[in-house]
Amino acid sequence: MDGQRVGNRLIGTQAPVIVGWENIPKVEGGPMKQFVFTWFQPVMLFALIAFWYYAPNSIAKASTAVMIGIGFKLLLLALEWVNPRYASWRLTWKELVTDLFYVGLGFTLLRIVSHYIGSDAVAKAIQDYFHRDPFPWFIGLPLLLQGFLIAFIFDFGQYWMHRGMHNWYPLWLPHSVHHYITQLNVNKGAVGNPVELFLIGLGIGGFFDFLPRAALIAGAFGLAIGTYQHINVRFNSPRWWRFLFNTTEHHSLHHSQDFESTRSNYAGAFIFIDRLFGTCIDGEAELLGLEGGRRMSIREQMSHPFTEGWKALKARFDRPVAVSAE
Amino acid sequence: MNLRFIDWIWHVRDSLALPAGQSSEDAFDRLDPLFRQTGTTYQRTNDTLTFRKKDQPAQDKMSVFDVGALRIDKTAAGSVLRYDLSSRALLFCFLASPLFFGIGQMTVLISQFEKPKPQVEKKQADIPMNPIDKFLGAPEPDHSKKDKTDGDKKLSPKAAYIFSGIFAVLYVVGRILEDRLMKARFEKTLAEWSH
Numbered sequence: 318m319d320g321q322r323v324g325n326r327l328i329g330t331q332a333p334v335i336v337g338w339e340n341i342p343k344v345e346g347g348p349m350k351q352f353v354f355t356w357f358q359p360v361m362l363f364a365l366i367a368f369w370y371y372a373p374n375s376i377a378k379a380s381t382a383v384m385i386g387i388g389f390k391l392l393l394l395a396l397e398w399v400n401p402r403y404a405s406w407r408l409t410w411k412e413l414v415t416d417l418f419y420v421g422l423g424f425t426l427l428r429i430v431s432h433y434i435g436s437d438a439v440a441k442a443i444q445d446y447f448h449r450d451p452f453p454w455f456i457g458l459p460l461l462l463q464g465f466l467i468a469f470i471f472d473f474g475q476y477w478m479h480r481g482m483h484n485w486y487p488l489w490l491p492h493s494v495h496h497y498i499t500q501l502n503v504n505k506g507a508v509g510n511p512v513e514l515f516l517i518g519l520g521i522g523g524f525f526d527f528l529p530r531a532a533l534i535a536g537a538f539g540l541a542i543g544t545y546q547h548i549n550v551r552f553n554s555p556r557w558w559r560f561l562f563n564t565t566e567h568h569s570l571h572h573s574q575d576f577e578s579t580r581s582n583y584a585g586a587f588i589f590i591d592r593l594f595g596t597c598i599d600g601e602a603e604l605l606g607l608e609g610g611r612r613m614s615i616r617e618q619m620s621h622p623f624t625e626g627w628k629a630l631k632a633r634f635d636r637p638v639a640v641s642a643e
Numbered sequence: 644m645n646l647r648f649i650d651w652i653w654h655v656r657d658s659l660a661l662p663a664g665q666s667s668e669d670a671f672d673r674l675d676p677l678f679r680q681t682g683t684t685y686q687r688t689n690d691t692l693t694f695r696k697k698d699q700p701a702q703d704k705m706s707v708f709d710v711g712a713l714r715i716d717k718t719a720a721g722s723v724l725r726y727d728l729s730s731r732a733l734l735f736c737f738l739a740s741p742l743f744f745g746i747g748q749m750t751v752l753i754s755q756f757e758k759p760k761p762q763v764e765k766k767q768a769d770i771p772m773n774p775i776d777k778f779l780g781a782p783e784p785d786h787s788k789k790d791k792t793d794g795d796k797k798l799s800p801k802a803a804y805i806f807s808g809i810f811a812v813l814y815v816v817g818r819i820l821e822d823r824l825m826k827a828r829f830e831k832t833l834a835e836w837s838h
Contacts, residue, residue, distance in 0.1 A: 370779070370781055371780070371781060371782070372782075373782055374782055374784075374785040377782075404702075405702055407702065409701055409702070409706065409707075410707065410732075410813075410816070410817045410820060410821060411701070411706055411707050411732045411817075412701050413813070414732060414735070414736045414739070414810075414813055414817065415732075417806070417809060417810070417813070418735075418739055418810075420806075421739075421743055421802075421803075421806035421809075421810075424802040424803075424806065425743065425746045425747075425750070425802050425803045425806065426746060428798070428802070429750060429753065429798060432798060457771065457773060458773060459773045459775040459776055460773065460776050460781055499700060499701055500701055528784055530781075530784070610700065611682075611698045612682075612698050612699065612700055612701060613698065614698065614731075615735065
């Protein structure tokens with residue numbers, strides 16, 4: 318494959334990818350369908366932000382956010398049936414069971430681990446040690462700015478953590494499992510080795526003091542933007558949306574079978590971070606996964622980082638020692 | 644222990660009559676494309692086909708099954724295809740329900756060792772609302788309640804129990820659905836045969 322030059326990189330030499338927005342397929346169907354799948358994303362984002370901004374204190378709480386999150390995911394699942402991006406990404410019973418197993422781990426075991434050694438617990442321990450309060454000036458900022466900054470600071474950290482995972486082998490080992498997914502569905506963001514899922518969830522939010530309502534607004538950014546990374550729905554996202562925010566198009570390229578394409582589009586929600594640091598590629602891929610799209614079993618997903626790490630260590634330390642020929 | 648009493652959990656066994664006049668070879672020729680898939684190896688003899696799948700793609704029509712045997716028996720009424728398919732995914736889904744129930748129980752146990760944290764009273768009352776938020780009409784922060792950010796983050800087994808239930812339902816759905824889908828696929832594939 319010849320590939321295409323993007324900046325100083327050659328993209329798509331190992332597997333087919335689409336580069337450039339003008340080459341990406343559009344939503345097919347009547348004007349109503351076109352309208353819905355063009356404006357769905359912005360309307361949902363602004364509706365969610367407006368909801369959390371104006372909701373009375375009695376309902377502006379975490380439990381409401383959890384219910385909205387579940388409802389939104391169910392709605393997106395329905396949209397996957399109505400307007401799939403690729404037939405080869407269709408959700409099957411087996412894929413759903415696999416995905417929900419990881420979603421379940423995220424809600425249970427990972428939550429227990431994060432409770433004790435997650436970023437908030439660590440931040441609190443550090444603050445207690447230095448007898449410092451979280452940054453109190455933050456709480457005086459306008460709510461929307463607080464919400465955006467919480468989301469942005471988390472995403473900025475996640476960008477570098479994610480980029481580190483693709484550039485440093487010890488971090489790549491746990492993250493590599495997530496790159497064995499061969500299709501994008503609404504729950505695929507949860508699929509990966511639990512060690513990675515813990516690492517990617519780390520942030521520095523614990524160091525800030527913010528109004529609970531601001532955290533809910535930040536969550537709306539994550540839900541109404543970040544969720545589209547892994548989803549099988551075709552949208553005609555507006556130009557400004559795909560310039561600022563991460564999309565399925567960007568993230569499918571990040572998951573493609575082409576190695577060079579996977580080294581792009583690291584941000585979770587705000588793709589402009591990638592644009593700032595020169596790692597953004599606008600495009601799309603259908604064929605996903607490592608090793609030519611080999612689907613990994615859950616058992617291997619659990620053990621892969623450790624077995625591969627062990628192999629790497631053995632290879633490093635078992636090297637035959639050069640002996641002089643005397 | 645005789646596994647046959649419980650192996651229905653991950654085995655799908657059934658049979659269906661071949662269209663009149665269809666030989667074993669014709670039937671297996673028709674079914675052949677189902678086994679020409681990435682990660683699938685299979686062996687055919689006159690009246691038996693055995694297969695094994697590893698890392699099968701999501702869109703493989705038989706991706707739920709990992710090992711299986713199909714046999715064609717000749718009876719007085721005609722030929723019958725009998726099959727026995729084994730699925731690790733079905734077994735996994737079946738076991739996921741008690742697994743999450745166990746995680747729920749473990750969460751209860753762990754939370755018993757948690758020392759009750761003191762409710763932290765933060766003085767939010769003296770934090771002025773930003774004028775922009777006042778102008779836009781956002782509700783005032785609730786000063787009447789204590790800020791329970793440190794005290795209310797208790798471990799709860801609720802999510803684990805919900806997932807235990809979800810997997811129980813998913814198992815029942817999958818066990819019935821995948822059984823029917825497979826039978827319908829075999830029937831459709833064999834019926835497309837012409838003399």
